[in-house]
Amino acid sequence: MTCKRVEKALPLFVGRDLDPSRMASVAGHLVACEPCRSLQVELASSRAWLEASPAPPASEGDYATMRRAVWSRIETGAGAGKGASARAGRLLLASSGALAAAFVAILVLRARPQIPREPGRTAPAPREEVAMATPSAKPLEEPPSPPAPPKLFRHGPSAPVRPAARGAESSVARIEFQTANPDVRIIWLVKKGEAAPAARPASRNEEVL
Amino acid sequence: MSSVAAPALVIGGARVSRDGADGISPLAALVERAREGDGRAFDRLMLETQERVMGLAWRLLGGREDARDAAQEVYLRVFRHLGRFRAGQDFHGWLYRITVNVCRDAARRRRRTPVMGGPIPDPGQPPRAEEELLGAERWNRLLEALATLPSRERAALVLRDLEGLTSEQVARVLGSRPATVRGQIASARTRIRRFCIDLADAAAREKA
Numbered sequence: 001m002t003c004k005r006v007e008k009a010l011p012l013f014v015g016r017d018l019d020p021s022r023m024a025s026v027a028g029h030l031v032a033c034e035p036c037r038s039l040q041v042e043l044a045s046s047r048a049w050l051e052a053s054p055a056p057p058a059s060e061g062d063y064a065t066m067r068r069a070v071w072s073r074i075e076t077g078a079g080a081g082k083g084a085s086a087r088a089g090r091l092l093l094a095s096s097g098a099l100a101a102a103f104v105a106i107l108v109l110r111a112r113p114q115i116p117r118e119p120g121r122t123a124p125a126p127r128e129e130v131a132m133a134t135p136s137a138k139p140l141e142e143p144p145s146p147p148a149p150p151k152l153f154r155h156g157p158s159a160p161v162r163p164a165a166r167g168a169e170s171s172v173a174r175i176e177f178q179t180a181n182p183d184v185r186i187i188w189l190v191k192k193g194e195a196a197p198a199a200r201p202a203s204r205n206e207e208v209l
Numbered sequence: 210m211s212s213v214a215a216p217a218l219v220i221g222g223a224r225v226s227r228d229g230a231d232g233i234s235p236l237a238a239l240v241e242r243a244r245e246g247d248g249r250a251f252d253r254l255m256l257e258t259q260e261r262v263m264g265l266a267w268r269l270l271g272g273r274e275d276a277r278d279a280a281q282e283v284y285l286r287v288f289r290h291l292g293r294f295r296a297g298q299d300f301h302g303w304l305y306r307i308t309v310n311v312c313r314d315a316a317r318r319r320r321r322t323p324v325m326g327g328p329i330p331d332p333g334q335p336p337r338a339e340e341e342l343l344g345a346e347r348w349n350r351l352l353e354a355l356a357t358l359p360s361r362e363r364a365a366l367v368l369r370d371l372e373g374l375t376s377e378q379v380a381r382v383l384g385s386r387p388a389t390v391r392g393q394i395a396s397a398r399t400r401i402r403r404f405c406i407d408l409a410d411a412a413a414r415e416k417a
Contacts, residue, residue, distance in 0.1 A: 011395035011396075011398035011402075012391055012394065012395050012398075014398065015369065015370065015394065015398070017376050017394065017395075042402050042405075042406070043398060045405065046398070046402040046404070047370060047398060047401070049401075050351070050366075050370050050371065050401055051370055051371070053347055053348065053351040053371070054344045054348050055260070055264060056260075056263060056264045056267040056268070056276070056348070057344070057348060058260070058263050058264070058273070058276075062263065062277055063256075063259045063260075063263065065277065066255075066259065066263070066277050066280045066281055066284075067255050067256075067259070067284075070255065070284045070285060070288070071252075073285055074285070
């Protein structure tokens with residue numbers, strides 16, 4: 001092996017990056033060649049210096065900042081990609097399940113149906129009074145009170161409380177039910193001669209009137 | 210003789226097997242859990258690999274801020290493409306490949322030599338002891354040395370001599386042929402030798 005070829009091979013020789021046969025050839029040349037041996041020592045020293053270099057002086061703060069930034073970017077959707085959106089959703093749901101549950105609960109409470117109030121009608125009585133009160137047809141006379149969320153059927157509709165007087169003279173009878181919610185009243189207009197509907201438990205649709 | 214259950218490791222709430230008792234390494238288990246949407250496993254995955262990623266990015270880009278930004282981007286890409294990672298694949302190799310690509314992109318985007326101007330001092334965390342001072346000095350010298358290398362040679366050398374990958378592994382990470390990578394490594398070692406000689410000469414002149 002010539003010195004020129006050895007010189008070319010030495011950077012790989014010092015890192016044992018040559019195949020075994022070439023390693024042996026270079027090693028054989030170095031035994032007899034002082035200049036090449038000197039070059040080999042220099043290369044080995046500089047490689048050792050490189051390998052002995054310290055680890056990056058990163059602090060735990062650097063790592064923590066980096067991880068926080070990653071999560072922040074994932075949450076804002078920067079990590080979105082094919083398959084990542086669903087994973088992001090799962091990850092975020094997993095990490096904030098309780099928060100999500102609370103949020104949903106708030107949404108459900110706010111989404112309860114708001115029944116348009118007739119002009120001039122008073123606001124419903126406070127919840128406790130409604131629960132205790134017997135359904136009546138006299139909410140109009142009650143004094144005004146602060147508005148409250150509408151109360152739906154608590155125990156199903158009550159029995160008919162008052163046939164309408166007006167219906168007595170006409171061919172149509174008017175039957176009204178007052179529910180537990182003073183804002184919700186069910187009115188049937190029944191042709192004379194037909195049977196009045198029997199009281200039955202509230203259906204789901206009625207609950208969301 | 211009673212059988213003893215294989216010890217399990219609970220890392221940040223994510224339960225993983227300690228070794229190959231069930232054929233799954235802790236890292237592979239973390240990867241699998243992260244793929245399934247376990248946030249704590251993904252966080253733990255970052256904790257387990259952050260030094261490697263940040264260290265590589267720092268050596269390739271030359272600065273703390275750049276390295277931190279690059280590491281962020283690396284983990285975002287990991288998160289984005291975790292679904293493509295196949296079980297049994299070399300996760301560290303995959304991570305190195307992403308890191309090198311992110312650093313290349315960062316260098317290209319900023320249109321500057323990655324370690325231009327030499328090492329970037331860290332004013333926020335001055336070294337406290339003499340030992341730390343020496344460590345910081347050596348670290349800065351390393352960055353100066355790496356700054357003398359073209360980016361491909363730098364990547365090949367860092368992966369081979371500082372991260373300890375074989376030249377074949379380096380070739381896979383860089384997406385090059387092994388012969389090409391060996392040429393880059395040889396050239397880089399020659400330049401580092403030159404740098405060390407210059408450094409020694411400069412020190413000798415200072416003494417004189």
